[in-house]
Amino acid sequence: MLREPLTAGVCDGATESALAKDWARLLSRKAAEHAMERPDLLSGGTAFEEFASSAVAQWDPWLKWYTEARIAEGRPLKWYEHTKLAEGAYATLLTVRVDPDPGSGSSAESDAPEPAWRWRAAALGDSCLFHLHDDRLVQAFPVEAADEFGTVPDLFGSRNHDAALLACRTRFTEGRCRPGDRLFLMTDALAAWFLSAADQKSAIHQLLEFSGPDDLTRFVDWLNDLRKSRQLRNDDVAIVRIDFEGR
Template identity: 80%
Template sequence: MTTPLSCVYVTHLVAPKQGSSEDECEDAVAVLPRRSHDDMLLEPVTAGVCDGATESALAKDWARLLSRAAAESALERPELLAGGSSFEEFASSVVAQWDPWLVRYTQARTAEGRPLKWYEHTKLAEGAYATLLTVRVDPAPCLQDEAAEPAWRWRAAALGDSCLFHLRDDRLVQAFPVEAAEEFGTTPDLFGSRNHDAALLACRTRFTEGRCGPGDRLLLMTDALAAWFLSARDQYGALRQLLEFTAPDDLDAFNAWLNGLRGGGHLRNDDVAVVRIDFEGR
């Protein structure tokens, strides 16, 4: 069997804050193509990572819808990760999905004998909010020099404080959009389900790109875990801890590890989502 010149492996884990159930988790991840974590991926890969704002109604549902739409749109239209009109069109299209979803949700609640209360209508009118991190990874064009190392190109868009970390030799090469732990605040920019000002959303979104080679990693994280990673005195040691969890089957152990960090005061008690993309080649 011929070894592919270069491939990626992708896995992701999502865990609720301590004391909450999985159904209450307001972090969401969507990865395309939908394949097993131990499958070699040779084609483009996209991911959407969202952190729903607890203060808004139906934040978890909006985070799930937004992350899925972002991954799907980035796969279909990679140019949206360059910003401008393409990102504005994406923003308009995903906001347009919210009201139809809300109609179905309201009808389902009524059918279950749990119609919306008056105060729920008031809260829903304000919309739901979430941060957004979208990433697309593409094989770089084939090089004429067959001896040259294979490479992958990645592009990312971020609104808010969900973060991407590019690692090489298990050392941090780039952090995006937050570069230091002290930059995290309590009021990150958010993507609103009723924000029809697509130009404003595009203006507040940051864009970047880079290249990965064999042995590199990308880690996508929501804010609590990202802040823990950036604040670690021994960042290499922190990374080695995180890399212990490599598959969906590790979720129970991942939760136990997170709760240990929380109990020691090292990690804020919040929902956590992480996507790991490993680059391999010969």
């Protein structure tokens, strides 16, 4: 049973920008670290702005390290790479924090408090969180329908020093979970497949079957089958699954 806070997230780098994967990795790590230290950042306002400024401030030191590493490897940056890097890297952001919330309710069989958890999330762009109860979708965030996905989502730029603007464009929400609930965090390609599924019950069954931690090969094979049948856009996929269980 979860007794301490948990943070998780996914960030999807924009392929048009240079080193987007590295920026997404740095951004997701910093968001999780800050959400652990400052849960109020998932409510927006000053706390989120401070996180945004801190994350952007990490980029140039990392880029300096990367540039020096390339030189040491005998692969210095080309002129066109410098030009691209000057534009910055971009990624979506989705971060969630889960806190145990004991005593918020009682089970039907006894007066003992039923385990419960509170979650809070922040999203910039189209990486999505899905809350399932009894294996039924009860909340989708921040995109609620497949036709809401666009070609130009909001992105978190590594050189965007306007923290207030980033906070303004970020959406925030929260909810509560009980034993048997699940949270899925997905990047846009898989999220769009899920929301566009004609048979959502079947889609949920597939997610549960193939998103476990024990068999990555089956998960990859499943994704490839979806791509071959043109159900899933040919794009990178990241997924985080959080299952809530009883004592």
